[in-house]
Amino acid sequence: MRSCDVVIIGAGPAGSSSAISLARLGYSVVLLDKEQFPREKLCGDFINPSNWPILRALGVDKEILARARQRVTGFRITTVAGDQAECPLPLTSAEPFGLGLSRAALDHILVEKAQGENVTVLQNCRIKRLTREDNPWHLEFDRAGTIETLRARMLIGADGRHSWVAHHLGLTRSADMRGRAVAFQLRLQCRGGFGDRVEIHLFPGGYVGLLGLGEDMINLCLAVDKDRLPDDQPFTRLLESRLPLNPHLKTILNRSEPAGELRSTYPVYFPPRHSYSDGVLLVGDAARVNEPVSGEGIYFALKSGLLAAETIDAAFRAGDFSAARLRAYETACRSEFRLRRGVNALIRTLIYRPALASPLIRFSVKRRRLLDSIVRTVCLPHAAR
Numbered sequence: 088m089r090s091c092d093v094v095i096i097g098a099g100p101a102g103s104s105s106a107i108s109l110a111r112l113g114y115s116v117v118l119l120d121k122e123q124f125p126r127e128k129l130c131g132d133f134i135n136p137s138n139w140p141i142l143r144a145l146g147v148d149k150e151i152l153a154r155a156r157q158r159v160t161g162f163r164i165t166t167v168a169g170d171q172a173e174c175p176l177p178l179t180s181a182e183p184f185g186l187g188l189s190r191a192a193l194d195h196i197l198v199e200k201a202q203g204e205n206v207t208v209l210q211n212c213r214i215k216r217l218t219r220e221d222n223p224w225h226l227e228f229d230r231a232g233t234i235e236t237l238r239a240r241m242l243i244g245a246d247g248r249h250s251w252v253a254h255h256l257g258l259t260r261s262a263d264m265r266g267r268a269v270a271f272q273l274r275l276q277c278r279g280g281f282g283d284r285v286e287i288h289l290f291p292g293g294y295v296g297l298l299g300l301g302e303d304m305i306n307l308c309l310a311v312d313k314d315r316l317p318d319d320q321p322f323t324r325l326l327e328s329r330l331p332l333n334p335h336l337k338t339i340l341n342r343s344e345p346a347g348e349l350r351s352t353y354p355v356y357f358p359p360r361h362s363y364s365d366g367v368l369l370v371g372d373a374a375r376v377n378e379p380v381s382g383e384g385i386y387f388a389l390k391s392g393l394l395a396a397e398t399i400d401a402a403f404r405a406g407d408f409s410a411a412r413l414r415a416y417e418t419a420c421r422s423e424f425r426l427r428r429g430v431n432a433l434i435r436t437l438i439y440r441p442a443l444a445s446p447l448i449r450f451s452v453k454r455r456r457l458l459d460s461i462v463r464t465v466c467l468p469h470a471a472r
């Protein structure tokens with residue numbers, strides 16, 4: 088049987104950032120994922136400039152810069168009526184641009200960094216059993232056809248929005264499965280390229296996010312109110328008849344061809360889960376998701392991973408893994424994310440209601456300060472605002 092201080096289930100940005108931080112603090116860490124890396128995943132692929140301080144601290148900034156083909160320096164939002172507002176991203180010398188980079192590349196860089204910090208990374212693992220008796224966690228999993236077992240003092244659930252850990256340990260809320268919107272993602276080959284902006288285009292029932300990835304490749308993500316989703320071949324019908332109602336989007340779609348696998352997920356948003364219990368923390372999407380329109384999910388994942396590592400370090404020092412001690416993590420997340428989550432909740436209220444969003448977008452064409460200050464909150468780290 089393997090034994091370690093901390094086992095982390097899920098090697099996305101949240102799992103990798105907590106693994107790297109805990110390994111640097113001297114803990115033995117096992118990072119386990121059901122996939123083999125590099126692997127793709129549904130995402131808008133926008134690395135928000137707010138991530139730079141964390142990527143630098145994790146020591147992956149140079150590798151990420153070397154791999155990314157698209158720098159992002161502007162934002163544009165458009166409506167079905169043809170209105171559009173745009174602004175530059177609020178960049179500083181420390182946060183000079185955002186990036187368009189596939190999640191296959193980003194997540195693989197982070198996992199390799201974790202391996203370099205002596206984290207044991209186990210891929211292709213299917214969990215069979217998770218129990219906790221007399222403190223340590225006992226995990227049984229199938230790794231490429233072989234059953235293995237593991238014992239750990241602390242558990243981190245970093246297994247994303249459909250978190251098996253959260254469901255298995257009863258940390259979900261009943262509202263989890265009653266989301267309002269469905270998301271789709273598809274890569275497109277766009278003749279003539281796309282430029283250096285991240286773009287949001289409203290359409291009846293939802294919105295599309297577009298981002299260049301370099302070499303004429305773009306990432307299209309959309310979120311649509313599930314009550315307004317066509318019954319039959321929903322994505323094709325949206326792509327062919329609903330999205331082109333936005334004239335700006337139509338122009339881009341007219342010069343684009345699908346160039347990858349279609350992915351989807353539901354629900355897009357659900358309320359935060361209980362992120363701590365005896366001996367366990369949830370990080371990243373396993374604990375809380377945002378409306379993806381603001382492209383902050385990777386930031387929340389990385390940052391919550393760091394905050395979890397701090398709390399776990401304090402728990403080991405005190406020899407106390409009780410929920411009462413681990414609650415400090417939830418408090419730290421609330422305080423760190425309060426403003427961003429507030430702004431995101433406001434955007435979520437508006438973005439599916441064109442009758443409210445469109446006049447505001449028209450208004451922000453005249454009064455740039457409104458759009459500027461929203462983009463500033465979303466794109467700059469706390470210290471730089």
Ligand SMILES: Cc1cc2nc3c(=O)[nH]c(=O)nc-3n(C[C@H](O)[C@H](O)[C@H](O)COP(=O)(O)OP(=O)(O)OC[C@H]3O[C@@H](n4cnc5c(N)ncnc54)[C@H](O)[C@@H]3O)c2cc1C
Binds near residue numbers: 119310
């Ligand atoms: C439509 C859409 C667009 C988005 N666009 C952006 C964007 O442009 N920029 C941005 O910053 N954020 C974006 N996000 C959010 C972002 O994708 C997530 O917030 C981010 O991926 C969360 O990282 P994570 O590490 O918590 O989880 P994930 O990235 O989901 O990683 C979870 C990992 O756990 C593994 N796993 C799952 N279950 C198990 C299991 N049972 N056993 C073992 N391993 C398991 C998975 O294989 C995966 O590797 C978007 C989200 C949506 C829905």
